[in-house]
Amino acid sequence: MKYDDIITIEAGKRSGKPCIRGMRITVYDILEYLAGGMTEEEILEDFSELTSQDIKACLAFAADRERKLFVASL
Numbered sequence: 001m002k003y004d005d006i007i008t009i010e011a012g013k014r015s016g017k018p019c020i021r022g023m024r025i026t027v028y029d030i031l032e033y034l035a036g037g038m039t040e041e042e043i044l045e046d047f048s049e050l051t052s053q054d055i056k057a058c059l060a061f062a063a064d065r066e067r068k069l070f071v072a073s074l
Helices: 027-035 040-046 052-073
Strands: none
Touching: 027 040, 027 052, 040 052
């Protein structure tokens, strides 16, 4: 999945952490909710401004970052 249009990084917003579409909701926030047991549907209920694509973009971003860390360690 291409997440470049969804995940944004702005120096003055949330200390430069990756956010969703310029909002103050970070990729980390979404990953924490999922890791804590929330379903995608529950997250979308709590944050009506988010879409299913936003959540998938967070997962794709995290997977890509993990892949880059692995490659960099080689």
